[in-house]
Amino acid sequence: MNLRLLLLFALLPGTTLSGEVTLPKILTSHMVVQRDLPVHIWGNAGPGEDVSVSFRGETRSTKAGQLGRWSVYLAPGAAGGPFQLIVKGAPAQSITLDDVLVGDVWLASGQSNMEFEMRKAATAAADLPHAANPRIRLLTVKKQASEYAKDDADTDGWVASSPDTAKEFSAVAWYFAREIEQREHVPVGVIDSTWGGTLGESWTRLTALGEDAALAPLFASRGKMTDRHESALLEDKDRQRQRDEAKAQGKPEPQFPWNPPLATWAPGLLYNGMIAPLTPFPIRGVIWYQGESNSALERAPLYNRLFRTLIEDWRRQWGEGDFPFLYVQISDYKSTPAEDWAVLREQQRKTLALRNTAMAVTIDIGNPDNVHPTNKVDVALRLARAARALSYGEAVEYTGPTFRQSTPEGSAIRAWFDHAKGLTAKGGEVTGFEVAGADGKFFPATAKVEGATVVATSPSVAEPVLVRYGWANSPQCNLFDGEGLPASPFTSVP
Numbered sequence: 001m002n003l004r005l006l007l008l009f010a011l012l013p014g015t016t017l018s019g020e021v022t023l024p025k026i027l028t029s030h031m032v033v034q035r036d037l038p039v040h041i042w043g044n045a046g047p048g049e050d051v052s053v054s055f056r057g058e059t060r061s062t063k064a065g066q067l068g069r070w071s072v073y074l075a076p077g078a079a080g081g082p083f084q085l086i087v088k089g090a091p092a093q094s095i096t097l098d099d100v101l102v103g104d105v106w107l108a109s110g111q112s113n114m115e116f117e118m119r120k121a122a123t124a125a126a127d128l129p130h131a132a133n134p135r136i137r138l139l140t141v142k143k144q145a146s147e148y149a150k151d152d153a154d155t156d157g158w159v160a161s162s163p164d165t166a167k168e169f170s171a172v173a174w175y176f177a178r179e180i181e182q183r184e185h186v187p188v189g190v191i192d193s194t195w196g197g198t199l200g201e202s203w204t205r206l207t208a209l210g211e212d213a214a215l216a217p218l219f220a221s222r223g224k225m226t227d228r229h230e231s232a233l234l235e236d237k238d239r240q241r242q243r244d245e246a247k248a249q250g251k252p253e254p255q256f257p258w259n260p261p262l263a264t265w266a267p268g269l270l271y272n273g274m275i276a277p278l279t280p281f282p283i284r285g286v287i288w289y290q291g292e293s294n295s296a297l298e299r300a301p302l303y304n305r306l307f308r309t310l311i312e313d314w315r316r317q318w319g320e321g322d323f324p325f326l327y328v329q330i331s332d333y334k335s336t337p338a339e340d341w342a343v344l345r346e347q348q349r350k351t352l353a354l355r356n357t358a359m360a361v362t363i364d365i366g367n368p369d370n371v372h373p374t375n376k377v378d379v380a381l382r383l384a385r386a387a388r389a390l391s392y393g394e395a396v397e398y399t400g401p402t403f404r405q406s407t408p409e410g411s412a413i414r415a416w417f418d419h420a421k422g423l424t425a426k427g428g429e430v431t432g433f434e435v436a437g438a439d440g441k442f443f444p445a446t447a448k449v450e451g452a453t454v455v456a457t458s459p460s461v462a463e464p465v466l467v468r469y470g471w472a473n474s475p476q477c478n479l480f481d482g483e484g485l486p487a488s489p490f491t492s493v494p
Contacts, residue, residue, distance in 0.1 A: 020045070020046075020089070020090075020093060021043060021044070021045040021049070021051055021087055021088070021089025021090070021093050021094075021095060022043050022044045022045070022095075023041070023042075023043040023087065023095060023097075024042065024043060024151070024152040024153070024277065024280075025152050025153055025154070025155050025156075025157060026139065026152070026153050026155060026157075026191075026277065026278065026281055027041065027042075027043070027097065027281075028097060028157035028158050029097045029098045029099050029100070029157070029158070030098075030099045030100070030101075030137055030157070030158040030159060030160055031097070031100055031101070031137060031139070031157075031158040031189065032100075032101045032102070032103045032104070032105050032137045032158070032187050032188065032189025033100065033101075033102055033103075033105070033189075033282070034102075034103075034104065034105045034282040034283060034284060035076070035077065035078055035079045035102045035103055035104065035186065036076050036077075036078070037076050037282040037320070038073040038074065038075065038076050038282070039055060039073065039074040039075070039076065039077075039282075040071070040072075040073055040280055040281065040282060041053045041055075041071075041072050041073075041074065041085070041087065042069070042070065042071040042072070042280055043069075043070060043087070044064070044068045044069055044070070045064040045068055045070055045089045045090075046064060046068060046089075046090065047064055047065065047066050047067065047068050048063055048064060048066075049063065049064045049068075049070075049089055049090055050062075050063055050089070050090075051063070051064060051070045051072070051087065051088070051089050052087070052088045053072045053074065053085070053086070053087050053088075054085070054086045054087075054088075055074050055083060055084075055085045055086075055100070056074075056077060056083055056102075058074050058075055060072045060073070060074055071280075077102055078102065079101075079102050079103045079104075079186040079187060080101075080102050081099075081100055081101035081102050081103075081187065082098070082099040082100060082101055083100045083101075083102070084096060084097065084098055084100065085097040085100050099160075101135070101137065101187035101189070102187065103135070103186040103187030103188055103189065104180065104184065104186055104187070104188050104189070104284040105188075105189040105190075105191065105281070105282065105283045105284055106173075106176065106177070106180070106188070106189070106190050106191070106283065106284055106285055106286070106287055106387075107190075107191045107193060107278065107283050107285075107286045107287070108170050108172065108173035108176070108190055108191065108192050108193070108194065108286075108287050108288075108289075109193045109194055109203065109274075109275070109286065109287075109288055109290075110194055110203075110288050110289040110290030110328075111194065111195065111196050111197060111198045111289070111290045111291075111292060111293055112194075112196030112197060112292070112371075112372060113172070113289045113290075113292070113328070113371075113372060113373075113379075114170055114172055114173065114192075114194045114287075114288070114289035114290065114328075115170060115192075115194035115195065115196045116170065116171050116172065116372055116376060117167065117168050117169065117170070117171060118131070118166050118167050118168070118169055118170075118171045118174050119167040119168065120171070120372075120374065121171040121374055121375075121376045121377070122374040122375055122376075122377075123375075123376075123377050124167070124171075127175075127377075128163050128166060128167055129163055130163075131161055131162060131163045131165075131166035131167075131174070132160075132161065132162045132163065133160070133161045133178070133181065134160050134161075135181050135186075135187045135188065136160070136161035136174075136177045136178065136181055136187070136188050136189075136190070137158050137159065137160055137161070137187065137188070137189040137190070138158065138159050138160075138161055138165055138166070138169050138174070138177075138189075138190055138192065139155060139157070139158045139159075139189065139190070139191045139192065140155060140156070140168070140169065140192045141153045141154065141155050141191065141192065141193040141274050141278070142154040142155060142156075143195050143264075143273075143274070144273035144274055145202075145263040145264055145266065145269040145270055145272070145273050146269060146272040146273035147269065147272065148272055149205075149271075149272045149276035149277075150272060150273050150276055150277045151277060152277050153193075153273075153274065153277035153278060154273075158189070161174070161177070169190075169192055170190075170192045170194060171376035171377075171380070172287070172289060172328075172376045172379050172380045172383070173190045173192050173287065173380075174190070174380075175376060175377045175379075175380030175381070175384075176190070176287055176380040176383050176384050176387075177189075177190045178380075179380060179381060179384035180384055180387060180388075183384075183388065183392075183394075184392060191278060191283075193274045193275060193278065195264060195270060195274070197264070197293055198264050198265065198270060198290070198293060199265050199293050199294055199299075200290055200291070200293075200294050200303065200306050200307060200310060201215075201218045201267040201268070201306055202264060202265055202266060202267065202268070202269055202270040202271070203270050203271050203274075203275060203290070203310060204267065204268060204271055204306065204309055204310040204313065205268055205271050205272075205276075205313050205317070206267055206268030206271070206272075208309050208310075208312075208313035209267050209268065209306075209309060212305065212309055214302070214305050215302065215305060215306060215309065217298065217302060218267060218299075218302065218306065219267065221298065221299065222265070222266060222267060225262060225265060226262070239254075242254050265293075275314070275317075276317070279314075279317040279318050279319075282318070282320060283318065283320070283323065284323065284324070284391060285323045285324035285325065285326065285387065285391055286314065286323070286324070286325045286326065287326050287327070287328075287383050287387075288325065288326070288327040288328070289327065289328040289379070290327075291303065291329075291330045291344050291348060292330055292333075292341075292344075292371060294306070294344060295330070295335065295339040295340060295341050295343075295344045296338060296339055296340075297338060297339065297340055300339070300340045300341075300343040300344040300347065301343060301347070302347075303343075303344055303347035303348065304347040304348070304350040304351050307327075307347070307348065307351045308351055308354055311325045311351070311354055311357065312354070322355050322356045323356070324356050324357075324358070324386070324387060324390045324391045325354070325356065325357050326357070326358045326359075326360070326383050326386045326387060326390070327348065327351075327357070327358075327359055327360070328359070328360045328362055328379055328382075328383065329345050329348045329349070329359050329360065329361050329362060329363070329488060330344055330345060330348070330362075331362040331363060331365065331366025331367075331373055332363055332366040332367075332368050332473070332474040332475060332477075333366060333367070333368060333370075333371050333473060333474055334368050334369065334473055334474045335371075335473040335474070339473065340473070341472075341473040341474075342470070342471045342472055342473065342475070342489060342491075345363075345470075345488070345489050346489070346490060346491055349402075349403075349488050349489075349490060352402070356390060358383075358386035358389070358390055358398055358399060359386075359399065359488065360379060360382035360383045360385075360386065360399075361382070361399070361400050361485070361486045361487070361488045362378075362379055362382070362486075363470060363475070363477045363486050363488070363489060364477065364480075364486040365378050365379070366474075368474040382398075382485070385397070385398040385399075385485075386398040386399065397419065397421070397481065397483045397485065399419050399485060400419060400479075400480060400481050400483075400485030400486045400487050400488065401417040401418070401419055401420040401423055401452075401479060401480070401481050401485075401486075401487035401488075402417060402418045402419050402420075402487070402488055402490075403415060403416075403417060403469070403487075403488065403490035403492070404416045404417060404418050405492075406466070406467050406492040408463065408464060408465050409455070410463065411457055411462060411463065411464075412455050412456065412457045412464065413435055413455070413456055413457075413464040413465065413466070413467045414450075414453050414454070414455050414456075415433075415453060415454045415455075415456065415467050415469070415492070416452065416453050417452055417453065417454070417487065419481060419485075420452035420453075420481055421452070421481055421482050421483075422481050422482015422483070423449050423451070423452055423453075423454075423479070423480075423481060423482075424449060424479075424480055424481075424482070425449055425478050425479055425480075426478045426480055427478050429446075429447075429448075430447035430448060430449060430454060430478065430479060431447075431476045431477065431478050432469050432470045432471075432475050432476050432477045432478070432479070432489075433445040433446075433447040433454065433456045433467065433468070433469050434456075434458075434467070434468050434469075434471060435456050435457070435458045435461050435464035435466065435467050436461060436464060436465065436466040436467075436468075437461045437462065437463055437464060437465060437466075438463075438465055440466065440493070442466070442468060442471070443458045443460040443461055444458065445457060445458040445461075445464075445467070446458065449479075454469075454479070466491070466492050466493055467491075467492050468489075468490065468491035468492065468493070469487065469489055469490055469491075470487075470488075470489030470490075471489060471491060475489060477489065
C-alpha cells in the first residue's frame with residue numbers, strides 16, 4: 001500500500017491499520033437478529049485480512065477489502081436462541097457475541113413522543129416492576145447529528161429488558177415490543193433512535209430531499225434559520241444573563257420562547273448520524289411518531305410529500321422491499337395560531353396511500369394542555385394492531401374509520417368511510433363536522449351516522465359540496481368504529 005493511500009486509510013472513521021478485527025457498535029452480545037432474512041455481519045480488519053463468522057452451525061469466510069472493510073451474509077433461519085456468534089480475524093484475533101437471539105427487530109424513531117421514557121408514562125408504576133423479559137431486547141442509539149453518513153451508531157449495545165433498562169427506554173416502543181412478544185411468541189428487539197423537538201427533514205437523507213423540487217421550501221426555511229443563527233446566539237447569551245440575575249436576586253427564572261437547535265433541525269443530519277449506521281442491519285419494520293415540529297404554518301402543507309420521501313428512501317436504503325412503516329398521527333393539542341395541527345394530521349392521513357403503511361389515530365387519547373400525553377400504552381397497542389394485521393397476517397381490525405369520499409345530496413353531504421363496521425358516535429350526537437358550499441367557507445354542521453356513512457347539514461350552507469371533521473388543533477371528536485378505534489380527522493378539500 002503506498003503512503004498516500006495509507007494516510008487516507010488512517011483518516012477514515014471506523015478503520016484499522018493494526019489488523020484487529022472489529023464490529024460496529026450495534027452488533028453486540030444480547031442482540032436480536034431478524035428471522036427469515038440473511039444474517040448480516042460486517043466490520044473492519046486489516047486490508048486483505050481473512051475474516052470468518054460462525055453462527056448456528058454455519059461458517060462463512062471473506063477477505064477485508066483494501067480499506068479494511070468486510071461483510072458476510074449467513075443463511076436465514078427461524079426464531080430461536082440463545083446462540084453464540086464468533087468472528088475470527090488474524091491468528092488469535094476473535095470476537096465472541098453471547099446470548100444472541102433470532103426473532104423480529106423493529107426500529108422506533110421520531111421526536112419526543114416516541115422518545116418519551118417509560119418512567120414518565122402514566123402506567124409506569126404498574127408496569128416497570130414487571131419489565132423483566134429476556135425475550136425483549138433493547139438498543140438505544142445516542143443522539144448524534146452528522147454532516148455525513150456515519151458508518152457506526154453511537155450506542156452502548158443491546159440489553160435485555162428489565163425494570164432498570166426499560167425505565168429510560170421509549171415507552172411506546174417498549175409497550176409495542178411487549179405486545180408483539182406476547183402475541184407472536186418470538187424474541188423481539190427494538191432499536192430506539194429518537195430525538196425530541198426534531199423535524200421530519202432532519203431524519204431524511206439529504207440526497208432524497210434534493211431529488212424533489214417540491215421540497216425546496218424546506219431548504220429555504222433552513223436558510224432563514226442559518227441567517228438568524230448569530231442573533232439567536234446573542235439572544236441565548238442575554239437570556240442566560242437574565243437567568244443568572246434572577247437567580248442571584250432570588251426571583252423566579254424568566255421564561256423565553258423556544259429556539260430550535262440549529263444542528264438538529266438541519267435536513268439530513270439526524271439521518272446521517274442515527275439512521276444511516278442502522279441500514280445494514282435487517283429489520284422487520286418501523287414504528288414512527290413525529291410531526292409536531294412540522295406543524296408550523298409554512299411546513300405543515302409539505303408534510304405528506306416529505307414523509308413519503310422519508311419512507312420510500314428508508315426502504316431503499318435497507319434494501320428489503322416495502323417493509324411495514326407504522327406511524328402515529330399527532331394527537332390533539334391547543335398549540336398556537338402559528339401552528340396548524342389539522343393540516344399536519346391530514347398530511348399524515350394522505351400518506352396512507354403508500355403501500356404497507358398504517359396510521360395509529362390518537363385524537364381521543366391526547367392532552368390538549370400538554371404536547372406529551374402520558375398515555376403511551378394505548379398508542380403502542382394501536383401500532384401493534386397494525387403490525388398484527390400488516391406484518392403478521394392476523395385478521396384483526398387495525399384502524400378506525402377512514403374517510404374515503406364525499407357525495408353531495410342536495411341540502412346535505414354524505415361522508416363515506418372505510419374500516420367503519422359498527423360506526424358510532426360516543427356520547428350521543430356526532431360532533432366535529434363542518435360543511436362548505438362552492439365558496440369554500442366552512443360552517444359547523446349537524447351530523448348523523450347512517451350505516452358506514454355520516455350525513456351532515458348546516459342551515460348556513462344551502463348546498464354543501466365539502467365536508468371536514470375534527471378540523472382544529474384540539475378538536476372535539478367522538479366518531480369510532482365498533483372496536484373502539486377513533487376515526488381520523490379529515491377534509492374533503494383536494
